[in-house]
Amino acid sequence: MSDYKHPLKDAEFILNELVQFDQLCADAGIDDVNSELASVILTEAGKLGSGVLAPLNVVGDLNHPTLGENGVQQTEGFSEAYREYLEGGWATLTADEAYGGQNLPNVLGTAVNEVWQSANISFALCPLLSQGAIESISHHGSDSLKENFLTKLVSGEWTGTMNLTESDAGTDLAAVKTKAVPNGDHYLITGQKIFITWGDHQMTDNIVHLVLARLPGAPAGVKGISLFIVPKFLLDENGNPAERNDAYAVSLEHKLGIHGSPTCVMSFGDNGGAIGYLVGEENNGLAYMFTMMNHARQGVGLQGLAVSEAAYQHALQYAKDRIQGSNRDGSRYPIIRFPDVRRMLMQMKSGTEAMRALCLVAAAEADRGNQSRVDLLTPIVKGWVTEFAQELTSLGVQVHGGMGFIEETGAAQFYRDARILTIYEGTTGIQALDLVGRKTLVNGGESLGALLDEMSADITRFEALGGQFTLAAQQCRTSLDNGIAARQWLLDSKEDKSAAGSSSVNFMMLFGYLCGGWLMAKSAMQAQAQLDAGASDSEFLQSKLVTAQFFCEHMMTRTQSCLASVVAGSDSIMALDEEQF
Known part of the structure; x- marks a missing residue:
């Protein structure tokens, strides 16, 4: 950036x-x-x-x-x-x-x-x-x-990794085959993991691998998985790296993007067994790993914001520099003056601001110890922000026109790098199922209802601003109503076993746009209050008013189409036989 x-x-x-x-x-x-x-x-x-x-x-x-x-x-x-x-x-x-x-x-x-x-x-x-x-x-x-x-x-003297995925145990961690056998005060780990980010490098003198493995006689499925620390180098009596452990990167993946990050196939125990140390209790590894995964999921959502911001800045500079339009007197002007280029840039600018607000507000809830709100917002941060990033980084290419398709301009890298974000640390579908299942249906929609009530109070205050925000406030209210309707439909459709899975992604995206618009509306109210008080930074604050207005008027309308897809149910999604696809 x-x-x-x-x-x-x-x-x-x-x-x-x-x-x-x-x-x-x-x-x-x-x-x-x-x-x-x-x-x-x-x-x-x-x-x-x-x-x-x-x-x-x-x-x-x-x-x-x-x-x-x-x-x-x-x-x-x-x-x-x-x-x-x-x-x-x-x-x-x-x-x-x-x-x-x-x-x-x-x-x-x-x-x-x-x-x-x-x-x-x-x-x-x-x-x-x-x-x-x-x-x-x-x-x-x-x-x-x-x-x-x-x-x-x-x-930071040592770095850490997360080793979950195996070649035939991706999202389905119940299929993990890596084994851990007790051996005195430690365990011997054997097996292979794939897609291990920064699984090996030379930047530090040790790497601490967290590895999911199964003990002999462990219960079947996810209830039989344990978590182990497997260091690259074993420690001597003074706690310093000494003997090389039996844990090696055996190949590197060739990827669409994030090329500077080594994604490794890690092999444990090819020479007798990698020494590992049990974290916590046996067979509780998945729960322990989720502590790491939930932190990483908000972190990946943040990556969606970050790469979108980088793409926006790249596109903005190009739009200011690229001379293409001509006035009647023959003088030329940059493409940023074209309304459609401005539409794309405004979508990127307002979108990144809405993403940033959601990411930081969700992070602050962790500081406050508001775990139910953290749990609710995490799949929205991870799922919606990374999905939205696909669109925004693609717009970054589009602003460049034909030059965006040429690698040397740099626009394509952001687009390629963003593509992994909806996949790792749990795909979009996994986040959406988490939101409708563990975070909504499990408590009768109580946590989501509390968030909707908070939004309603803020939107009522936003409606009182009037003026340039009249339409924006109307869209906020309509989007809130769409969120309320989607929640109720989900709660009323529990008898349909396919309803949650069929509607989940559109449900999640609806609440992403709703959360983004809600926080942009709050931002507009705070910016207006500062301007009314005579704040000196009027240029930034005026810009915030416009980006909030744009997001509410142009992006929140998407909640209507999301709701329509949610309430359409699962009939057409599940109707075809497998052979008909």
Whole structure:
């Protein structure tokens, strides 16, 4: 990302006006952290992102990691960038002080992570996976595991991975075949995992793999899966990397995008068994891994925002520079003056602002300990934001016209990099089923109903603004009604076994646009209040009013089509025999 001015300013606005960051810190007893410090941290993150990480983005796209005798060699320049990342203390930002962390709020870490993901998504995947590993070990590891591994993971001296997927056990983790056999004070792990992000590299002197495996005699299905720490190097009596463990990257995947991130096939136990250490209790591994996965799912949603922001900035600059239109006097002008180009740019600009608001508000709920709201918003953050990112990064290519289809312009990389986001850490369909099943039907729609009530109160205040927001407020109210109707239809259709699965993605997308519009409406109200009070930053605030108006008027209308698909039910979806497809 070449220009951090607007996204960082927008992040500060959301932290202050929607998240109430100072109050959040005060409630958490973090007296030395406030919005002023947050602004400084975001500014410094922008410097590392633009000066160090962003220039490596295309380098990683063109020069992929390689696998040799010594394992995976990362793209040239990544190791030096990682050292700068560590020297700045960025790895420790939100971690527990007991293990060397700075204990800053999760929502601030989320805002900072957007910078890394926008600048270089392939690079940023490495610390993202480490953060997830820290979460899982912190919540479920024994004291000795925490002592041996957490401090080095928190500092970034070691990195972490997540090893779930196998060749015939993707989403269906019940089919996991990797085995763990007790052997004294540890276990011997044998099996193979695929799609392991940053499974091997030379940037640190150890890698901590979290591996799902099955013990002898374990119950069938997901209830028989355990979680293990399998380090690349075993530790000596002083806790330092020593003997090489029997865990190796045996091949690298050739991918559509995120080329700078090595995606490994990992083999455990080819030479007798990889030594692993049980995390928590036997056969509870899936629950423990979900601690890591839920953190990663919000992180992947953030990636959708970040790559969309990068695509927007790229397209915006091109639209300002590309001279194509002609006036009657023969003078020419840039394509940003064309109404349809402005439509695409406004869709990208307002869409990224709505995404950012949702990602940061959801992250703040974790800081507040509002777990039911975190659980509800996580599949929307992961599912809706990453799906919307497909459209926005595609628009980035479209703004470039024919040049967007040419790799050298750079627009295509964002489009390619974004494509994985709806797939890994649980596909869009998995997120949607999670939202309708575990987060709505399981409690009779209570959590979703509470969110809808909160939206209704805010939309009532928005309606009172009138003026330029009259139509926007009407669309908010209509979209809210669509959300209420979709919830009720779902609750009334429990007898149809195919109803939830058939409607789930449209249900999720409806609530994505509704949440985005709701938060943009709240942003508009806060921006207007600041303008009425004589705030000095009128240019940014006026822009916020327009992007909120655009999103509500043009994007929230999609809730109507989503609702129509939801209530159409499962009849036509399930009607054909398999042979008729």
